[in-house]
Amino acid sequence: MEDDPETIETIASLGFTEPSQIARTIRAWHHGHVPATRTARARELLTALTPDLLQAIAATGEADTGFVRFQDFFAALPAGVQVLSLFKAEPLILKETCATLALAPRLGAVLAQRPAILDAMLSPRFSAPLSMDEPQTRLDVLRASLTQAHGFEESLDAVRRAHREEMFRIGFQVLHGRAKADEAGIAYSNLAEATISALLPVAQEVMAEAHGFIPGRVAVCAWGKLGGHELAADSDLDLMIVYDVVDADLESDGKRPISGEQWHTRLTQRLVSALSVQTAEGSLYEVDMQLRPSGRAGPVAVRLSALERYYDSQAWTWEFQALTRLRPVAGDPSLMAEIAGLAQKVLQKPRPTETLASEIVAMREKMVAAHPVRGGWDVKRQRGGLIDLEFFAQYHQLLAASSGKPIIHANTVEAIQALALYGFLDPEEAGRLVQAGSVLQNVRQLLAVAAGSDFEPSRAAAGLTQAVAHCLDAPDFNTALAMYDDARALIRYHFNQIAGVATE
The missing domain is CATH 1.20.120.330 (Nucleotidyltransferases  domain 2)
Known part of the structure; x- marks a missing residue:
C-alpha cells in the first residue's frame, strides 16, 4: 500500500524523522500483526486513538525514541482492548505513559514488561501525594498479598508483584515532578522496610519448618541510605541481622535441631535470598551485608553481646562513621531499641x-x-x-x-x-x-x-x-x-x- 502524502506530511510535522516508517508500523498494527490488535474492537480503538497517540509521543520532545519505545511496549501486550480503552478514556494516562517510555528507560522497561501496572494508575492512591501516605499502608498491602500465597516461592512472587506496583508509583511521581527528593527517599525507604518486615516472618517460618524454633529475639538493621530514609529507585540495601538468645548452648526444638548461631545464620541467608533472588516476578533488591562487624570475615548474623564488644575494642573510624547511619527497621521492638541505644552510647566516645x-x-x-x-x-x-x-x-x-x-x-x-x-x-x-x-x-x-x-x-x-x-x-x-x-x-x-x- 502506498503512503498517503497528506498522512506522511502530518506525521513529519510532529517531529518524526522517518514518517514513512511510522506509517508502515501503524498499518501493520491495523492489520493485526501484533497480539494487541488481533480483535476488530482493538483495531477500532487504535484507529480512533492514533492521532492522540502520535501527538502524545511528539510532546515528549523525543518523537523518534518515544515511538520506538512505545512500539516495543505495544508489541509486548498480550491483548489490546483494555489498554487502548484506558488510553482513549484517560488522555492524561496516555500522555504520561508516552512520556515515561520516552524519558525514563528504566521505568519504561518495567511498564513494557508488566503492562498490567497500567491498571494501578486508575487507583486514586496512585496519584495521591507521597507525603500523604500512611507509614503502615505499604506493609498492610504486602501482608495482604501474602494471604493467598502458599510456601516460600509463592510468597516471594506475591511480594514482588505488590512491591513492583509501588516502586512504579513512586518513580512515576518523581519523574513527573509530583514528588521531591525527601518525599521519595522516605517512600522508597518505607517500602523497603515494609518488604523486610513482610518477608522476615516468611523466612522464620521456613526455618521453623526445617529446624524448629529457638527462644530469642531478632532485629534487622539498616545502614546508609535506608538507615537515613534516603533510598532511591536504584539503591541497594545495606543490612545487618542482630540476634539475642536466652541460652547460647540451647538448640532449636525441631526434628533437625541446630545451634542458635547456625539457626540465625540460616535465617539471615533465607531473608537475603527472599529479598534478592530472581524469580519469575523479578527481584527486589541487591543486598550488601559487608558493613557488619568484621565484614565478610565475620558471621552473617551478629549476636548482640558480640556487637557491643566489637565496637568497644575493635571498630575502625570508618565503622563508627557507618554507625551514625544505623537504624533498626524490623524485628523485635525491644531488641531494636537496645541496638539503637548501644549505637548512641558507643558513638559518644571522645575522639582527637x-x-x-x-x-x-x-x-x-x-x-x-x-x-x-x-x-x-x-x-x-x-x-x-x-x-x-x-x-x-x-x-x-x-x-x-x-x-x-x-x-x-x-x-x-x-x-x-x-x-x-x-x-x-x-x-x-x-x-x-x-x-x-x-x-x-x-x-x-x-x-x-x-x-x-x-x-x-x-x-x-x-x-x-x-x-x-x-x-x-x-x-x-x-x-x-x-x-x-x-x-x-x-x-x-x-x-x-x-x-x-x-x-x-
Whole structure:
C-alpha cells in the first residue's frame, strides 16, 4: 500500500524523522500483526486513538525514541482492548505513559514488561501525594498479598508483584515532578522496610519448618541510605541481622535441631535470598551485608553481646562513621531499641580532632580509588557529591557526640540541622549546606528513575533536561546546571575544611 502524502506530511510535522516508517508500523498494527490488535474492537480503538497517540509521543520532545519505545511496549501486550480503552478514556494516562517510555528507560522497561501496572494508575492512591501516605499502608498491602500465597516461592512472587506496583508509583511521581527528593527517599525507604518486615516472618517460618524454633529475639538493621530514609529507585540495601538468645548452648526444638548461631545464620541467608533472588516476578533488591562487624570475615548474623564488644575494642573510624547511619527497621521492638541505644552510647566516645579528620579524609580517598566516578553526573561519587556531604556530617557528629547532645541522626540533612541547632555548625552555613544537599538529592532521585549516572545533557532527551530543571524549580536547564555546580562547589569547600584540619 502506498503512503498517503497528506498522512506522511502530518506525521513529519510532529517531529518524526522517518514518517514513512511510522506509517508502515501503524498499518501493520491495523492489520493485526501484533497480539494487541488481533480483535476488530482493538483495531477500532487504535484507529480512533492514533492521532492522540502520535501527538502524545511528539510532546515528549523525543518523537523518534518515544515511538520506538512505545512500539516495543505495544508489541509486548498480550491483548489490546483494555489498554487502548484506558488510553482513549484517560488522555492524561496516555500522555504520561508516552512520556515515561520516552524519558525514563528504566521505568519504561518495567511498564513494557508488566503492562498490567497500567491498571494501578486508575487507583486514586496512585496519584495521591507521597507525603500523604500512611507509614503502615505499604506493609498492610504486602501482608495482604501474602494471604493467598502458599510456601516460600509463592510468597516471594506475591511480594514482588505488590512491591513492583509501588516502586512504579513512586518513580512515576518523581519523574513527573509530583514528588521531591525527601518525599521519595522516605517512600522508597518505607517500602523497603515494609518488604523486610513482610518477608522476615516468611523466612522464620521456613526455618521453623526445617529446624524448629529457638527462644530469642531478632532485629534487622539498616545502614546508609535506608538507615537515613534516603533510598532511591536504584539503591541497594545495606543490612545487618542482630540476634539475642536466652541460652547460647540451647538448640532449636525441631526434628533437625541446630545451634542458635547456625539457626540465625540460616535465617539471615533465607531473608537475603527472599529479598534478592530472581524469580519469575523479578527481584527486589541487591543486598550488601559487608558493613557488619568484621565484614565478610565475620558471621552473617551478629549476636548482640558480640556487637557491643566489637565496637568497644575493635571498630575502625570508618565503622563508627557507618554507625551514625544505623537504624533498626524490623524485628523485635525491644531488641531494636537496645541496638539503637548501644549505637548512641558507643558513638559518644571522645575522639582527637586531627586523628578523626585524617582518618575520614583517608577513607574518602580510598573510596575514590576503589569506586571511580561514573560519568559527569555521578551525584554520589563526584567531588562535592553526596558522599562528601555525608562524610562532612559524620565527621562533625563523631566530633560532637561526646557532648551528649542529640546530634546523631541517620539522615544527613537532619544531622546537619541538629549540629547547627546545638551550636556545632554555623546556622547560616548549615542552611546553605542543607539547600545544596537538597539540590543533589533531587537530581539523584530523578536520574535514578530515568537515566542513572549515564545522563549526559548533550545526548539526553529535551524532556529529560526539562525534568531536571523542573525538579530544581529552575526556569531552564542552564539555570539548573548552575545550581548543581554551585551546590557541589559549596559541599566540596566544606569537606576540604576537614582535610585542612587533618594536615594541621
